[in-house]
Amino acid sequence: MSGRLGAAFGRARAEGRAALVAFVEAGDPSLAVTGRLLPALQAAGADVIELGIPFSDPIADGPVIQRASQRALGAGATLAKVLDAAAAARGEGLSVPLVAFSYANPILAFGVAAFARRAAEAGIDGVLVTDLPPEEGEAAAATFVSSGLDPVFLLAPSSTPARIRRAARLSSGFVYLVSRPGVTGARNDLPEGLPDLVARVRAGIGRTPLAVGFGISSPEQVRAVSREADGVVVGSAIVRTMEEAVAAGRDPVPAAARLVSSLAAATRG
Amino acid sequence: MKAGRYGVYGGQYVPETLMSALIELEETYERIRQDPEFSRRFSWYLHEYAGRETPLTYCENLSRDLGCRVYLKREDLLHGGAHKLNNTLGQALMAKFMGKRRLIAETGAGQHGVATAIAGAVLGLPVEVYMGEVDTRRQALNVARMELLGARIIPVASGTRTLKDAINAAMRDWVENLRETHYLLGSCVGPHPFPQIVRDFQSVIGREVRRQILEREGRLPDTIVACVGGGSNAIGIFHPFLDDDVRLVGVEAGGEGLASGRHSASLTAGSVGVFQGALSYLLQDGDGQVLETHSVAAGLDHPSVGPEHAMLKDTGRVRYEAVTDAEALHAFRYLSRTEGIIPALESAHAVAYALRAADDLDKDGIIVVNLSGRGDKDVADVANLCGGAA
Numbered sequence A: 001m002s003g004r005l006g007a008a009f010g011r012a013r014a015e016g017r018a019a020l021v022a023f024v025e026a027g028d029p030s031l032a033v034t035g036r037l038l039p040a041l042q043a044a045g046a047d048v049i050e051l052g053i054p055f056s057d058p059i060a061d062g063p064v065i066q067r068a069s070q071r072a073l074g075a076g077a078t079l080a081k082v083l084d085a086a087a088a089a090r091g092e093g094l095s096v097p098l099v100a101f102s103y104a105n106p107i108l109a110f111g112v113a114a115f116a117r118r119a120a121e122a123g124i125d126g127v128l129v130t131d132l133p134p135e136e137g138e139a140a141a142a143t144f145v146s147s148g149l150d151p152v153f154l155l156a157p158s159s160t161p162a163r164i165r166r167a168a169r170l171s172s173g174f175v176y177l178v179s180r181p182g183v184t185g186a187r188n189d190l191p192e193g194l195p196d197l198v199a200r201v202r203a204g205i206g207r208t209p210l211a212v213g214f215g216i217s218s219p220e221q222v223r224a225v226s227r228e229a230d231g232v233v234v235g236s237a238i239v240r241t242m243e244e245a246v247a248a249g250r251d252p253v254p255a256a257a258r259l260v261s262s263l264a265a266a267t268r269g
Numbered sequence B: 001m002k003a004g005r006y007g008v009y010g011g012q013y014v015p016e017t018l019m020s021a022l023i024e025l026e027e028t029y030e031r032i033r034q035d036p037e038f039s040r041r042f043s044w045y046l047h048e049y050a051g052r053e054t055p056l057t058y059c060e061n062l063s064r065d066l067g068c069r070v071y072l073k074r075e076d077l078l079h080g081g082a083h084k085l086n087n088t089l090g091q092a093l094m095a096k097f098m099g100k101r102r103l104i105a106e107t108g109a110g111q112h113g114v115a116t117a118i119a120g121a122v123l124g125l126p127v128e129v130y131m132g133e134v135d136t137r138r139q140a141l142n143v144a145r146m147e148l149l150g151a152r153i154i155p156v157a158s159g160t161r162t163l164k165d166a167i168n169a170a171m172r173d174w175v176e177n178l179r180e181t182h183y184l185l186g187s188c189v190g191p192h193p194f195p196q197i198v199r200d201f202q203s204v205i206g207r208e209v210r211r212q213i214l215e216r217e218g219r220l221p222d223t224i225v226a227c228v229g230g231g232s233n234a235i236g237i238f239h240p241f242l243d244d245d246v247r248l249v250g251v252e253a254g255g256e257g258l259a260s261g262r263h264s265a266s267l268t269a270g271s272v273g274v275f276q277g278a279l280s281y282l283l284q285d286g287d288g289q290v291l292e293t294h295s296v297a298a299g300l301d302h303p304s305v306g307p308e309h310a311m312l313k314d315t316g317r318v319r320y321e322a323v324t325d326a327e328a329l330h331a332f333r334y335l336s337r338t339e340g341i342i343p344a345l346e347s348a349h350a351v352a353y354a355l356r357a358a359d360d361l362d363k364d365g366i367i368v369v370n371l372s373g374r375g376d377k378d379v380a381d382v383a384n385l386c387g388g389a390a
């Protein structure tokens, strides 16, 4: 397991709170903005940052991240350039753990082993491939591990106990529980029965940290999920805040940082 | 070979949120294939409702022109006007057996949407069809047909606004509504078990051809030709002949020519990648982003292809060729005038290849072309393209 991810979840656990995992779409609206965004979100209190790798056909994403992905591709983002941007941010002292959140095809096109090496060099800590369930992801996970990256697998409310154990066995940084059946995107309510779901998943994953995401957007929701999980993932709400700032002619970086800082405060109760 | 794999191709490259639905589908499918009640009802719908078996027409004029014996497998005469209904009746019936209460589908040319709307209407399941905005415009007739059949059309404005984005949108809908919804995928693409289910339901085409040609000619054909979009009509006619000494040719949409970059020939001009749940051939750039495609035939305008075709290409069992828009348009008019049959623009690609390849056959050679659909839907579009009279 990479030092940074384990340490971030460990620190949050020691403080009696959940880690805040902030998702941003790399390259939206440009890689230059992403370069400024990463240290700003770290300073605002993000414990982990997920870097969404833009893809032309994001089947697991709702409209907000679909649009962000299109903007990023339109502005010329590629997996290679995103890794370069991460490396540059690390060079300037960024210390927050980074998780690449990608669809399989950009990684396949790069070459799984070449990607793993380059990502590790660039200071990426974990990799989550949305469309690689355990059935398809074992070999890639082993390649990630041998480069020192933490593979992170998804779980869903419909995952059976056997699938939960299998995903946990393959994951090392944390396991990502999708809180509800559906795609990414902010929702007003939390799914019913979340505490039971979290308890059921925990029973299968042992000591691996559990982060919960999909549909979580407000400080109130973060506060509630914080009581159940080791990590809370917020994505679409941040991406949308940036989209709105850009549309209004404002700098999206401070807008995102303000939101992240209120979400980080919510993990503390 | 592992279940759901065709050589290295196929698989289930989907988010965990979809896995439970795929597993349910796999289990249901295994159960219903052995269920005599399912077989009895499916067979009733195919024969009494949809009009199977479809003729295998010996075409005298075409045979004279090509200098060999040419047969057309007449899926254009199936209810709805295309082979698509074989699959939609099978899957809709399966959805009923699973207790699903709603069908969703994607459509490009509108033929699969129409076929799903028909199956939903007759089996009492509400249907919602995702269709790229671009396609709703170029296939207006089929939009009207679907609406008349009681289906709701959901125009898709994301991405390239064509078939691939309609599939993405349908997958997103499915993942939110798994419990009551069946996603009725229209070709042998997507994650396992879809490629297998669609192939099995479409294989009725090839089984009939085998029986019909043996009756007529006392031997198997030399060559079978079918157009390939996702690949369902092609795999349906090829599959029962895979172990025979029959040349099989899949014809992709070469659009404005492979060199132009404006085409949909994923097997002849693509590379291996993961897209919409499967590992297969794909039209993509060097960074793994999926490319925009083009074909005059909306039903072929798709950047990928079913995984079984990917394997059949690699093993060399099936030859894949590309035919341009211009060749397909020529074949569209040619078949209309020569045989009095207006083919779908998709099927016209297969006819165009036969026109090109007939030189290789001697006069006793037998060629079967899968006429996957009829061309009424394309008449207005072709008239526009060709400036007035089609």
Ligand SMILES: Cc1ncc(COP(=O)(O)O)c(C=O)c1O
Pocket (backbone or CB within 6 Å): B082, B083, B108, B109, B110, B111, B112, B186, B187, B188, B227, B228, B229, B230, B231, B232, B233, B234, B298, B299, B300, B344, B346, B347, B372, B373, B374
């Ligand atoms: C008449 C007809 N033929 C062929 C196709 C292509 O699909 P497939 O390759 O799955 O047969 C379509 C798709 O809409 C169609 O309408």
